[in-house]
Amino acid sequence: MRRIWSALAVTALVAAAAGCSGDDGGGGSGGGGSVPGVTATDILVGTHMPLTGPAAAGYSKIAPATKAYFDYVNASGGVHGRKITYKIMDDTYNPATTQQVVRELVLQDKVFAILNGLGTPTHTGVLDFLKTNRVPDLFVASGSRSWDQPDKYPGTFGFNVDYTVEGKILATHVKTTMAGKKVCFLGQDDDFGRDALAGIEKILGPVAAKQSYVTSNPNVGPQMGALKQAGCQVVMLATVPGFTALSLGTAAKIAFKPQFVVSQVGADLGTLTKQLGAAAPLTEGLISDNYLPLSNDEANPWIQLYKKVNAAHNGNAEFDNNIVYGMSVGYLFVQSLQAAGKDLTREGLISAIEKNGFQGPGLAPLRFSADDHSGYGGMQLSRVEGGKQTYFGQPFETDEGDGPVSAYTTPPAAPPANGIPAAS
Structure with missing residues (x-):
C-alpha cells in the first residue's frame, strides 16, 4: 500500500496539536475551512528563509523569485481556480528563530504547507513539529539526507540534490x-x-x-x-x-x-x-x-520564461541562479497542485507528489515515490572561464550508496507555451 500519514500516538498533547492544525477531512474545494490554508479561492503556504544573517547572500533572492512565479500563475487564474499566497518569514539562518517562525506559520497563520524552507541546521529542528501537525513539508532547500525518510517523515520531501x-x-x-x-x-x-x-x-x-x-x-x-x-x-x-x-x-x-x-x-x-x-x-x-539551467544561458527556453516572470513580477531583480532555483521550486509546486486536483487536501497532495511523473527544467531525474522523497538525483559539472560560469560534459546521476556514477541522457522538458504546467 502507498505510504500514508503515520498513525500518531493517542496522547492529549498530540490530540491538541491535531486540533490546532485541523484535519484533511473532506472537501478542499468547498471553501468550508476543513483543510488548513485552503479556501475556494486561495491557498496559503509559508516558508522560512535567511533574508538576513550569515546565509542571506544570494539565498535571500530565492523566496521572492518563487513568489514571483506564483504571482505569474495567479495572474492567469491560479490553480484550479485558487490563487497562491506565499508568506515568507526571515529566520536569519538561526535554528531557534526557525522554530519560532514555523510555529507562527502553522499555529497562527494555519498554512496549508511549508514550502522550500532553507537550511540543514535550521530545518532539521522543525521536522518533528511539522510531522506532529501533519503539515506537508515540501521541497526543502537543502541537500541533507534527512529529508528522505518517508517512514519517519512521510510528509517531507527534498528538492536539492543529496x-x-x-x-x-x-x-x-x-x-x-x-x-x-x-x-x-x-x-x-x-x-x-x-x-x-x-x-x-x-x-x-x-x-x-x-x-x-x-x-x-x-x-x-x-x-x-x-x-x-x-x-x-x-x-x-x-x-x-x-x-x-x-x-x-x-x-x-x-x-x-x-x-x-x-x-x-x-x-x-x-x-x-x-x-x-x-x-x-x-x-x-x-x-x-x-541540476538546473544556468542563469546566463540566454538560449534556454526556461531561462527565457523565468526572465519574463522576473521582469513582470519580481521588480526585474538582478537575474542569477538563485532566481532560477526559486522559480523552479514554484513551478514544481504548481505541478503538484495541478496533479492533486481541485478537491485539495494535504494527503492528496502528498499522494500526487509520490506518484511523480513531473518533468520540468531539471537536467537530472526527480526521484519521488512512496519510498523515495529525495528530490533531484544528479548533476552536470560547471566551470568558471573568462568570468562566465558554463556547463561542460554531460549530466550524471548516482545514489547516496555505493552505486555507480553514470551518464544521464534524458533531456529536460520544454516549458509549456504559457509557462504554466497543465492539470494532469
Whole structure:
C-alpha cells in the first residue's frame, strides 16, 4: 500500500496539536475551512528563509523569485481556480528563530504547507513539529539526507540534490582529471558538510586533510592555513556562498592556490562576484555543478520564461541562479497542485507528489515515490572561464550508496507555451 500519514500516538498533547492544525477531512474545494490554508479561492503556504544573517547572500533572492512565479500563475487564474499566497518569514539562518517562525506559520497563520524552507541546521529542528501537525513539508532547500525518510517523515520531501550524491559526482571528476593530486576538504559543521564528505570519500577514499567551519564565525584563516600547510592541491568545499567567498579570499591572502571544487549551493557566480568585489577574478577556474539551467544561458527556453516572470513580477531583480532555483521550486509546486486536483487536501497532495511523473527544467531525474522523497538525483559539472560560469560534459546521476556514477541522457522538458504546467 502507498505510504500514508503515520498513525500518531493517542496522547492529549498530540490530540491538541491535531486540533490546532485541523484535519484533511473532506472537501478542499468547498471553501468550508476543513483543510488548513485552503479556501475556494486561495491557498496559503509559508516558508522560512535567511533574508538576513550569515546565509542571506544570494539565498535571500530565492523566496521572492518563487513568489514571483506564483504571482505569474495567479495572474492567469491560479490553480484550479485558487490563487497562491506565499508568506515568507526571515529566520536569519538561526535554528531557534526557525522554530519560532514555523510555529507562527502553522499555529497562527494555519498554512496549508511549508514550502522550500532553507537550511540543514535550521530545518532539521522543525521536522518533528511539522510531522506532529501533519503539515506537508515540501521541497526543502537543502541537500541533507534527512529529508528522505518517508517512514519517519512521510510528509517531507527534498528538492536539492543529496549532498552525498553531489559529493560522489564531484569526486569522480576529481579522480578522473586530477589523479595523483592531494585532495582536501572544508565543510560546514553539520549534515551539509558531513554528507558531502561522505560522498567524496566513497569515491576518493580518505581525503588528505579536512577542516570545518561554523556560520557564526566568519573567519576561515586557521582552516585555510592548515590546508596550505598540509600541501593540498585540490580543496573541495561544502560551503554556503559567504563562506565560499571567504575561503577564496583568505586563500589568496596567504598565497594558497589550490584548485577549488565547490558544492552547487555555494557556487553561484553572481553571488560570489558580489561578495568578492574587486577580488572577483579569484573565481576563475572554479569547478562546481548544478541540476538546473544556468542563469546566463540566454538560449534556454526556461531561462527565457523565468526572465519574463522576473521582469513582470519580481521588480526585474538582478537575474542569477538563485532566481532560477526559486522559480523552479514554484513551478514544481504548481505541478503538484495541478496533479492533486481541485478537491485539495494535504494527503492528496502528498499522494500526487509520490506518484511523480513531473518533468520540468531539471537536467537530472526527480526521484519521488512512496519510498523515495529525495528530490533531484544528479548533476552536470560547471566551470568558471573568462568570468562566465558554463556547463561542460554531460549530466550524471548516482545514489547516496555505493552505486555507480553514470551518464544521464534524458533531456529536460520544454516549458509549456504559457509557462504554466497543465492539470494532469
